[in-house]
Structures are given as C-alpha cells and as structure tokens.
Amino acid sequence: MRHTQVVVVGSGFGGLAAAKQLAKSNVETVLISATREHLFQPLLYQVATGVLTTDEIAPPIAEVLENKESISVIEGLVTAVDAKAKILTYTTTDGDEQIGYQYLIVAAGAAQGYFGHDEWADKTFSLKTLDDAVALRAHLKDCFAAPANDEAAHTFVVVGGGATGVEIAGQIRELGLRYFTEAPATVHLVEGAGNLLPVYGGKLSDFARKTLEGTGIDVLTETFVTDIDGENVTVRAADGTERTLRSRTIVWSAGVKATPLAQVIADATGCDTDRAGRLLINPDLTVGGRADIFAIGDMTSLNNLPGQSPVAMQQGRHAADMIRGATVRGTRFAYIDKGSMAVVNRHNAVVDAPMGVKLTGFVGWLTWLGVHLFYLVGFRNRVGAVLSWFRSFAGKARPGFAEISESAVAQPEHDGDKPRGGRRSAGDTQPDMAETAA
Numbered sequence: 001m002r003h004t005q006v007v008v009v010g011s012g013f014g015g016l017a018a019a020k021q022l023a024k025s026n027v028e029t030v031l032i033s034a035t036r037e038h039l040f041q042p043l044l045y046q047v048a049t050g051v052l053t054t055d056e057i058a059p060p061i062a063e064v065l066e067n068k069e070s071i072s073v074i075e076g077l078v079t080a081v082d083a084k085a086k087i088l089t090y091t092t093t094d095g096d097e098q099i100g101y102q103y104l105i106v107a108a109g110a111a112q113g114y115f116g117h118d119e120w121a122d123k124t125f126s127l128k129t130l131d132d133a134v135a136l137r138a139h140l141k142d143c144f145a146a147p148a149n150d151e152a153a154h155t156f157v158v159v160g161g162g163a164t165g166v167e168i169a170g171q172i173r174e175l176g177l178r179y180f181t182e183a184p185a186t187v188h189l190v191e192g193a194g195n196l197l198p199v200y201g202g203k204l205s206d207f208a209r210k211t212l213e214g215t216g217i218d219v220l221t222e223t224f225v226t227d228i229d230g231e232n233v234t235v236r237a238a239d240g241t242e243r244t245l246r247s248r249t250i251v252w253s254a255g256v257k258a259t260p261l262a263q264v265i266a267d268a269t270g271c272d273t274d275r276a277g278r279l280l281i282n283p284d285l286t287v288g289g290r291a292d293i294f295a296i297g298d299m300t301s302l303n304n305l306p307g308q309s310p311v312a313m314q315q316g317r318h319a320a321d322m323i324r325g326a327t328v329r330g331t332r333f334a335y336i337d338k339g340s341m342a343v344v345n346r347h348n349a350v351v352d353a354p355m356g357v358k359l360t361g362f363v364g365w366l367t368w369l370g371v372h373l374f375y376l377v378g379f380r381n382r383v384g385a386v387l388s389w390f391r392s393f394a395g396k397a398r399p400g401f402a403e404i405s406e407s408a409v410a411q412p413e414h415d416g417d418k419p420r421g422g423r424r425s426a427g428d429t430q431p432d433m434a435e436t437a438a
Contacts, residue, residue, distance in 0.1 A: 002098035006031045006323060007088055009078050010107035011038050011061045014297035014312030018105045021320035023068040030099060031061070032074045032090055038064050039130055042309070042374060044311075045164060047133040049140065050398030051180075056384040057101055057376075058130055067342040074184070078261055081268040083290055103323050107316060110298035113255035113276060124252040127164055136251065138404050142170065143249055144180035148314050148336055152231050154183045155247040159225055160254030161191025161198070163342035166208055168251055170345035173215050178346075178396055188218045188245050190235055192254070195221055197342060197350065199306065204350040207360045211344045245267065250344045256307060260297045265416050274301050283332040285319050291329070295321040302333070309375075310338055341368050 008019050011033035022029045039059035044053040065071050076090035076097065111125040125136045133354075146153035154176070154363070155158035156171040169189040176185030189196070189212065195205040196212070196219065213219055222238040233245045266273050269288030272280045278301040279287060286294045296319060297312030305311045314335055321327035335356050339353040341364065349364035351357075359367055369389070376382045391397035 001087070001098050001100060004028050005101070006030070006103045006105065007032060007099060007101040008105045008107065008295070009088075010109060011073075012107060012109050012297065012312065013036065013309035014107035015062075015105070016064065016306040016316070017105065018316030019065065019071050020068065023070050023318045025324040025326070026070045027320075027324050029105070030074060030101075031065070031071055031342075032076050032078060032088075032099075033061055034075070034077050035130075036060055036062070036075055036131070039306070041128070042125045042163075043372070044130070044133040045168040045171060047130070048127060048136040048168065048399055049175060050137060050400035051171070051392045052388050053400050053403055054130055054134065057387060067193045071398075072353060075340050077217075079264070081291060083291075086292070090226040096228045104294070105316070105319050105323075106287075106293070106295045106299070107297045107312060108261045108299050110256040110278070111259050113257035114252065115255050116412050120225075120228050122173065122251065123230075124159070124250040126252050127168065134403075137400060141401055141404055144152075144175060144183065144185075148183040151186075152246050152248045153189070155186045155245070156249045156251070157190065157233050157247045158251045158253065159190045159281065160191065160252065161189060161196040161219075161221065162253065163197065163340075164253040165189060165191070166196055166212065166250075167343050168253065169213070169217055170212060170343065170348075172251075173212075173217050174346055175398075177215065178291050179398060184216075186218070187216075187324050188220060188247070190220045190225060192396070193221065196201060200340065200342075200350060200352050203358055204352055206359065208350055211348050253270075256298065258299045263410060264390060265293070265295060271295075276301075284322070284330050285315055285333050288415040294322075300379050303335075305335055305341075308340065311335055320434055341344060341371065343368055407423045 005006050005028040008015050008029060008031045011031060016038060018025040019029050019031050028157045038061050043057045047054055047057060058183055059199045061073050061411055076092040078088060078090045085097055087100050089096060112122045112128050126132050143153045155438040156172050158165050169187050172185055196208045197205045209219055220235060223235050225233060226236045227234040231246050231248055233247060234242060235249055236242050260277050265287055266279060269286035269290045278299055279295045281295050281300045281302050285294045285296055287295045298317035299376060305346040311317060315333055318333050322329050341349060343349045347362050347365050349368040351359035351364045351367050373382055376385055388399045391399060
C-alpha cells in the first residue's frame, strides 16, 4: 500500500489551490480526482450554448500541475476513509486501491439539489458537470432545429435566478435572437426570491432584471415550481396563482446538495452535517474531532460563506499553510471577500466589487472578461477562449456547436436519448473577482 504526506481529494479550485500551496514547501502530495480534467465550472453555460468548446474550460490536471514535482495525480473515486488508521480507499479502472496519509484535504464540491424532489433530476438539465453542458448543448441545437410551429421545442424554462440561471437564460435568448432567428426562443426564468441575483440585491439585481426583460425574457420572481410532468412545468406565484409552462427544455439551477463523499467523511469523523448534507466544519477547517482531516469548499458549511471559488481557494491555501507550517495549526479561517460578478447577456454584466464598487453594463462585462481570463488555467486555454469570445460576441459564430457534429462522427451509434447528469465534475464552483488559481 502506498503512503504519502498529504492526500487531496478533488481537482476543482479548492483542491488545486491546496495542492499548489503544499508544493511551495515540496510536501509530498497525492491528488485524487474523479476526472482527468480541471473543470472551470462557472463557464459551463457557455459550453452549453456553444460559445466555448469543452477543452477551453477543462484542461488536463496533469498539464496544470506539470511543474509541481512533489504532486502526483491519480484518477479515481474515493469510497471510504478510515480516519483512525489514516487510510483512504478509492476505485480506479483497475479496481479498489488504498493509500495511507498523514493529512487529508477533501474538496469534492457539490451536486445539484432539488428541494426534496429528486425525481425532477431525470426531467431537467443541470449544469454541474461537463457532460451536463454537452448534453444540454446537443439538446438546444435540436430544439432550435425543430419546425417553427413546434412551440414546446422553442420554449425554455430556467429555474433559479442566481448567477447560473441568469447567465444561461440570457444566452438561450440570444441564440434565438442572433443565431437561430427563424424561431426566436421564448424563455421563462423562474426565481423564488423577490428579485434576480438575490445575493447582490439593489442596483445590480434591478439591472439584471431590466436587461433580461428588455430582450423579451419572461422573469417570474416570487414564483416556485410545484410540479414537472413531461413537458408541463407548473409554477405558483406568491398570491397562489398557478400557471403551466409547456416546454421541452427545463434547466434547473436552483439549490445544491453535498456529494456522497461528504457523508463518508461525516461517518468517518463524527462530523455533523446540515440539511443539504454539507459538513459543518470547525473554524480551522478541520472535520469533527480530527486535527488531520480538512474539508473545504462547496461540500462544507462555515459561517454562511457562499459557495464560490474564492472561498474554496482561500480555504485550500489556509489548510495547506497549516500543514506545511506556514500558519499556526488551529488558526481560524478568515475569508477575504474580493467581490462577485455575473454575465447578464452579450456586453452586459454586473460586478459587486470590494469597497462598495458596483459595475453594470459594458464596463461590468469588460471586467468580467478580464477576471475570467485571469482565472483560466494555461496559456492555450486563454488564447482559445479569447478567440471563441471574439467570434461569439463580436461576430455570430458559436464554436462549441461544431463539436456536436464531430462527436456524432466519432460516435455514430448514439441513440439520441437525452442524457442527464455526468461524472466529469471534480471540484468547487463559481469564480468571481480577481482570485488567482496560480
């Protein structure tokens, strides 16, 4: 059985940040990831709507960490942890393997939550994995190719008015307005709160709503989904009024829940969990009564911190610094808020920056471009993204849709069923202001 100083589980923003920080002191580290790629999850909606290709948001982990000699990468799925013996079990294509560790950092991200209606997962599209985005992209192209009088094919319901919901709704509407103009899309955006982007509030939320409504999107706030039956989505407004929306495409972006690994860690360490299954970690990011196991990112709950990549990345560095001796063990984690942002549609974004700075419109969009270029890992990915953004936003191309034809040639026996979900997600989500993954 192999042994190492530190095992990091998850190759998202938090896991990579932890591994890179450990490498500064040449700490022997094994990073275990369920995928070969580091997924830039906040841009999944751009893959789903053809703006970007898959490789532009999912560089190979080995390529990202190629200069970190103290880090080795294993593709596998963690299934068990023996906290007392300090042994972790994971599954690979060759079967079950075990590895001993001195310290463990778990950064396995979160899954889509459905507020107690898990049966809706098979009736909706989510955007948590690369496979999710690829499936939605193919489906959208089929819908826009349907006859103009096929109303259900050209009607789209997006549930959740947070950043992902706003972004995907805006881009689907643009597909109808600028790319598939024979049958412009009817888009309904459903949000339970009183306004879109509720964590932003005020000027930024108002701008997002006004901008989306200005393009023809039907924004339904203080409205909840009560049933999904085939192509019928039943929604209920705050006054009790019910309405049925007929659509072949329901994108679900409301709610999250912890991945199964969170319960594995909870059982192994005695850590409590919240209603969403997230680990209620200690102030120093340790888990339960263990001083040698840390949990970070979306799979955890601490001081109502948002599920965003800057949180996961700062937590990853904090945990790594305590392990490598750069920070005193037991030091409380203190989050430095560097702001948030979301794209509303082409050339329009909202930015909630530090010191009360709030940007909207084209200036906000340019800020968003700069920050996301800063985040993208690798020169090749940055160049590819710039070219695709230029072709999509300045012109009328959608480079991502070309991959559908290439995939069809490579997999001629595909049966056309609408897939749901996927496995190609390996970390934490939502990058916002200038927080580097380097």
